[in-house]
Amino acid sequence: MATESVKYVAPESETKLESKVFPRPGQHTTGIIDWLTTIDHKKIGFMYGMAALCFLIIGGIQALLIRSQLWDHNMDVLTNRQYNQMFTMHGTTMVFLVIMPLSAAFFNFVMPLQIGARDVAFPRMNTLSLWCFLAGGIILNLSWFFTGGSPAIGWFGYAPLTDTRFAEVIGDMGPDFWIFSLQILGIASLLASFNFITTIINMRAPGMTMMRLPVFTWMTLIVSFLLILAMPAIAIALAELMFDRQYGTNFFDFLEGGKPHFWQHLFWIFGHPEVYILILPAMGIVSEVIPVFSRKPLFGYGLIVFSGGIIGFMGFAVWSHHMYTTGMGVVATSAFSILTMLIAIPTGVKIFNWIGTMWGGRIIFKTPMLFALGFITMFMIGGFTGIMHSSVPVDAQHQDTYFVVAHFHYVLIGGALFGLYAGFYFWLPKLTGKILSDKIGKLVFTLMFIGFNMTFFPMHYLGMIGQPRRTHSYNEGHGFETWNQIATVGAFILGVGVFIGFVQFIHAFRSKKLKPAGKNPWDARTLEWTLSSPVKEYNFARTPIVKTRDQAWENNYGPSDKHSEKEPLDDHGVHMPDRSWTPLVTGIGLLVLALGLLFSRTVNEAGDLDRNYLPAITGGIIFIIGVIMWAIEGPGGYHLFPKEDEE
Amino acid sequence: MSDAHALEHHEPVTSTGVPNKKILMWAFLGSDCMFFGTLISTHLIYRKISATVNGNYLDIRDIFDIELTSFSTFILLASSLFMALAVSAIHKGNLSSTRWMLLGTIIFGSIFLACQVYEFTHFVHGKENASGDLEHQLTLSSYAGKSDEPGRDAELKPHVFGSTFFVLTGTHGTHVAIGVFWLLGWLVYSFTGRMSKADAMDIECCGLYWHFVDIVWIIIFPVVYLMEYAF
Numbered sequence: 001m002a003t004e005s006v007k008y009v010a011p012e013s014e015t016k017l018e019s020k021v022f023p024r025p026g027q028h029t030t031g032i033i034d035w036l037t038t039i040d041h042k043k044i045g046f047m048y049g050m051a052a053l054c055f056l057i058i059g060g061i062q063a064l065l066i067r068s069q070l071w072d073h074n075m076d077v078l079t080n081r082q083y084n085q086m087f088t089m090h091g092t093t094m095v096f097l098v099i100m101p102l103s104a105a106f107f108n109f110v111m112p113l114q115i116g117a118r119d120v121a122f123p124r125m126n127t128l129s130l131w132c133f134l135a136g137g138i139i140l141n142l143s144w145f146f147t148g149g150s151p152a153i154g155w156f157g158y159a160p161l162t163d164t165r166f167a168e169v170i171g172d173m174g175p176d177f178w179i180f181s182l183q184i185l186g187i188a189s190l191l192a193s194f195n196f197i198t199t200i201i202n203m204r205a206p207g208m209t210m211m212r213l214p215v216f217t218w219m220t221l222i223v224s225f226l227l228i229l230a231m232p233a234i235a236i237a238l239a240e241l242m243f244d245r246q247y248g249t250n251f252f253d254f255l256e257g258g259k260p261h262f263w264q265h266l267f268w269i270f271g272h273p274e275v276y277i278l279i280l281p282a283m284g285i286v287s288e289v290i291p292v293f294s295r296k297p298l299f300g301y302g303l304i305v306f307s308g309g310i311i312g313f314m315g316f317a318v319w320s321h322h323m324y325t326t327g328m329g330v331v332a333t334s335a336f337s338i339l340t341m342l343i344a345i346p347t348g349v350k351i352f353n354w355i356g357t358m359w360g361g362r363i364i365f366k367t368p369m370l371f372a373l374g375f376i377t378m379f380m381i382g383g384f385t386g387i388m389h390s391s392v393p394v395d396a397q398h399q400d401t402y403f404v405v406a407h408f409h410y411v412l413i414g415g416a417l418f419g420l421y422a423g424f425y426f427w428l429p430k431l432t433g434k435i436l437s438d439k440i441g442k443l444v445f446t447l448m449f450i451g452f453n454m455t456f457f458p459m460h461y462l463g464m465i466g467q468p469r470r471t472h473s474y475n476e477g478h479g480f481e482t483w484n485q486i487a488t489v490g491a492f493i494l495g496v497g498v499f500i501g502f503v504q505f506i507h508a509f510r511s512k513k514l515k516p517a518g519k520n521p522w523d524a525r526t527l528e529w530t531l532s533s534p535v536k537e538y539n540f541a542r543t544p545i546v547k548t549r550d551q552a553w554e555n556n557y558g559p560s561d562k563h564s565e566k567e568p569l570d571d572h573g574v575h576m577p578d579r580s581w582t583p584l585v586t587g588i589g590l591l592v593l594a595l596g597l598l599f600s601r602t603v604n605e606a607g608d609l610d611r612n613y614l615p616a617i618t619g620g621i622i623f624i625i626g627v628i629m630w631a632i633e634g635p636g637g638y639h640l641f642p643k644e645d646e647e
Numbered sequence: 648m649s650d651a652h653a654l655e656h657h658e659p660v661t662s663t664g665v666p667n668k669k670i671l672m673w674a675f676l677g678s679d680c681m682f683f684g685t686l687i688s689t690h691l692i693y694r695k696i697s698a699t700v701n702g703n704y705l706d707i708r709d710i711f712d713i714e715l716t717s718f719s720t721f722i723l724l725a726s727s728l729f730m731a732l733a734v735s736a737i738h739k740g741n742l743s744s745t746r747w748m749l750l751g752t753i754i755f756g757s758i759f760l761a762c763q764v765y766e767f768t769h770f771v772h773g774k775e776n777a778s779g780d781l782e783h784q785l786t787l788s789s790y791a792g793k794s795d796e797p798g799r800d801a802e803l804k805p806h807v808f809g810s811t812f813f814v815l816t817g818t819h820g821t822h823v824a825i826g827v828f829w830l831l832g833w834l835v836y837s838f839t840g841r842m843s844k845a846d847a848m849d850i851e852c853c854g855l856y857w858h859f860v861d862i863v864w865i866i867i868f869p870v871v872y873l874m875e876y877a878f
Contacts, residue, residue: 197674201663202670203662203667208662232678232681232684235682237685240810248787249787249814250788251807251810257805257807258693262689
């Protein structure tokens with residue numbers, strides 16, 4: 001209490017802490033160095049989001065090329081191999097370089113604010129995750145320029161197509177780029193998940209019990225647990241594949257004792273939890289948006305949290321529903337079928353709770369709510385087709401047709417992407433400090449909604465009349481042309497919508513004419529809405545003492561004993577850590593190491609195998625230097641003394 | 648605000664009372680369980696279904712040197728004892744004892760690694776039989792049984808056991824090696840004059856890692872080595 005009488009010291013006259021060994025960039029760093037060395041979760045979230053939106057454009061162009069190729073029978077927009085490369089890169093890009101990083105962007109920006117923290121538990125490791133994500137995106141897209149071009153193996157890389165023996169192009173390096181890119185992306189996800197788990201468990205503001213956490217923060221926690229348990233499976237699968245391709249092991253080589261079927265098991269043990277990793281963040285966002293725009297608290301908070309946990313847990317038990325047609329035997333196949341049907345229950349619980357939230361409320365049809373409503377309806381359609389797949393005999397008809405393509409695009413675009421867009425429109429005012437144009441937002445929504453449905457609804461029918469997946473062209477006489485053309489037109493409409501949205505987001509940062517957002521433009525419910533927009537670098541001037549769920553709402557409308565209080569500032573004020581070069585150095589080391597291992601095996605003029613590990617070793621050394629610098633550079637930092645209401 | 652005061656090491660308050668780094672280490676070890684679980688499952692799945700490949704029957708008992716591996720297992724377990732003593736010493740602030748116990752852990756860990764390197768090179772090289780021919784080799788991609796006739800080395804035929812064995816035990820060995828380097832870092836740091844009781848939590852995290860690597864070996868040794876003599 002004594003500290004409240006301390007004279008306010010302006011932020012510029014901060015007390016500087018000298019770092020022990022290397023000077024870390026300090027408080028007044030600006031420009032490119034600020035972006036390269038930042039450890040601020042808000043900036044990191046911004047960079048994740050911007051990079052992911054760029055990859056969305058790239059993956060979208062790949063999709064439009066696919067759709068152009070399928071406009072009519074036997075077209076030649078793409079060759080067979082190019083078509084295979086296109087759907088491989090489209091899938092890999094959208095899953096790993098768009099949806100996952102967009103989720104990471106929101107986790108980074110929003111979660112610490114929602115729990116009353118100043119940053120995540122390990123800020124430098126947070127930055128390293130970002131650089132590893134960018135490195136993974138770079139490695140994957142470098143594949144275009146080397147022997148064989150990009151991988152043409154599907155986003156799931158089934159053995160034995162990935163065996164070097166079956167490469168269409170001699171010395172095809174595409175799968176190797178795919179392997180190393182996914183490994184680095186895996187490291188990014190793992191490090192970020194460790195960070196989020198520690199932050200949520202350990203850095204909550206006083207009074208912020210687990211059952212007062214916003215649902216979005218709960219989903220962050222559950223997704224992080226899913227990631228740390230699922231990513232190792234694919235990391236090992238990829239490592240085994242790498243050993244097969246580069247060092248002659250026989251993990252998936254059926255002629256030498258391996259089982260290609262085993263790759264499918266390992267991949268889908270990762271792959272199924274992965275789809276829950278893709279959808280739970282969007283569900284968390286929707287759980288934030290619906291109560292705000294229904295002017296009612298979330299219905300059945302405990303059940304929604306618990307369902308999220310159950311979905312995550314059971315997600316590990318259903319992986320072989322991707323493998324019904326591989327001949328696993330009646331018992332195994334039936335077991336997975338039953339478990340897959342059961343997992344619809346917690347999902348349905350969530351839908352009912354969102355409907356219950358809206359029931360009797362006063363619905364505000366602003367852009368975030370439109371996307372959230374779009375999520376619920378579109379995800380339901382995707383969920384219904386998913387339940388259809390869960391039946392084994394029905395799936396035997398669906399497998400490898402466009403019906404499956406329709407299903408997963410409904411849950412991934414109609415579900416995950418719409419949910420994330422709801423998040424954009426909901427939280428961009430907090431990030432930019434400006435209100436985005438609701439008219440343009442509604443235009444974006446309309447174009448995306450119409451374009452998306454035009455593209456993917458016909459695919460249910462196309463699949464049912466027999467159009468196969470991953471097939472470069474179709475002959476005349478099947479009746480595929482009309483609906484494919486409608487789908488292609490829809491895809492371009494969707495593309496226009498996404499592009500306008502992209503421009504709108506960028507404009508929001510740079511515009512001087514948009515109205516300021518103020519602290520709580522939506523009259524929303526959670527802690528981040530008690531802060532100014534944009535959020536100050538230290539987040540909270542005083543750590544809040546939380547008394548209830550939906551604290552911001554209770555502060556505005558609740559009884560005074562439920563209002564939050566503030567912890568007094570101690571003598572040191574707010575300790576802000578300095579920025580750091582070490583995550584960048586470490587990340588570059590990992591990038592060089594991965595590229596070095598990728599290119600370590602070359603064939604010389606005589607046709608013999610050359611192994612050159614020098615680039616890889618160089619990368620390893622840079623990495624180790626980064627780690628040692630990291631360990632010894634010390635916290636550095638400076639102290640700030642903001643006024644109590646300066647947040 | 649004096650600099651000495653500013654540099655004072657504040658243990659931040661955490662919601663659980665457990666320091667952040669320790670939670671990080673536990674979360675990491677949880678995911679590492681899945682890494683090794685996947686590798687061990689790979690080995691177990693292939694062990695029975697690929698015992699005979701192309702008529703090439705593998706009896707790994709001809710290749711394993713169970714006495715050596717038992718010895719190295721004991722050494723790794725003993726290294727965990729040294730690690731525990733190091734953690735205990737740093738908690739008491741006894742720097743000299745910490746240094747000795749860290750050194751003991753490093754030495755025993757290194758002996759384990761040396762035994763692994765010896766084991767790997769001998770498996771790959773094979774054994775010389777009475778006539779001087781090489782037989783009973785295990786490489787990443789193949790296996791050679793008994794030599795058919797004098798004057799001819801046993802033929803290397805493709806097999807999957809070497810793949811699963813070397814990648815699994817190699818991954819474990821890499822974990823041990825990383826641990827040894829980490830411990831060496833602490834040993835060097837202990838001579839800089841900056842190490843104190845305040846570092847106990849960090850040494851404890853290092854200990855968690857080391858004990859985990861030890862426990863993984865306690866699973867690998869029976870499942871990969873001993874099981875071949877029983878089932």
